Amino acid sequence: MRITRLMLCSLATAFLSLPVSAEVYRQVDKDGNVTFTDEPTEGAERIQVKPVTTITMPKPETVLRQVEEDEEIGDQSAYESATFVSPVDEEAFYSGSGNIELRVTSEPALREGHRFEITLDGQPVGQTRSGSVSVQNVFRGTHSAGVHVINEAGERIYTGQQIEFTVHRPSVLN
Numbered sequence: 001m002r003i004t005r006l007m008l009c010s011l012a013t014a015f016l017s018l019p020v021s022a023e024v025y026r027q028v029d030k031d032g033n034v035t036f037t038d039e040p041t042e043g044a045e046r047i048q049v050k051p052v053t054t055i056t057m058p059k060p061e062t063v064l065r066q067v068e069e070d071e072e073i074g075d076q077s078a079y080e081s082a083t084f085v086s087p088v089d090e091e092a093f094y095s096g097s098g099n100i101e102l103r104v105t106s107e108p109a110l111r112e113g114h115r116f117e118i119t120l121d122g123q124p125v126g127q128t129r130s131g132s133v134s135v136q137n138v139f140r141g142t143h144s145a146g147v148h149v150i151n152e153a154g155e156r157i158y159t160g161q162q163i164e165f166t167v168h169r170p171s172v173l174n
Contacts, residue, residue: 024049082106082116082147082160085131092166098137100167104147104160105131113152120145140169 025044027035037044085103087093102118102125110116110129118126118133121143126133127150142164149158 078108078111079149079158080107082149082158084145084147084160084163087145087163087165089163090165092168094168095138096170098139098167098169099134100138101132101134102126102145103132106149106158106160110149114157115150117148117150117156118145119148122146138167140167140171142166 023038023040024047025037025040026047027037027041027044029035036047040046083105085105086101102120104116104118106116115127115129116131116133117124118128120135120138125135143166144162144164146162147160148156149160151157
């Protein structure tokens with residue numbers, strides 16, 4: 001009895017796992033309305049439907065295991081700080097041309113293959129291993145700057161604290 005149930009369940013599972021293929025028909029009525037159906041009717045044309053693209057997502061256990069392995073490597077906790085050397089937070093300075101140099105450092109120093117990504121007003125303006133990025137023609141006013149540490153894959157693995165600074169530039173009006 002038990003073997004019969006097992007065989008019945010196995011056959012049902014095998015039958016249900018077969019690919020489903022249905023024919024699709026397109027019909028246009030006298031008013032120009034288009035109808036799609038799985039039943040053939042007079043005047044309907046059979047259309048070929050392309051297979052649906054499917055994506056197999058990784059199992060949550062696999063993703064969690066990968067995160068744990070990354071943490072063991074230490075990339076996420078490899079840095080204690082990434083800070084601006086110049087300009088400093090809330091600094092105001094004159095720049096006639098609007099050209100400024102943003103200099104950053106990290107504690108500990110950058111690992112092999114890592115680099116700094118510097119943002120100005122939320123937009124990336126440069127990546128560097130040396131810790132210095134020059135930006136041309138920055139408008140007058142207050143700006144925010146951020147620093148991130150980027151790994152070999154281009155992923156942000158550490159974000160430093162943002163700063164704000166004000167650029168004064170001469171104008172025709174003043």
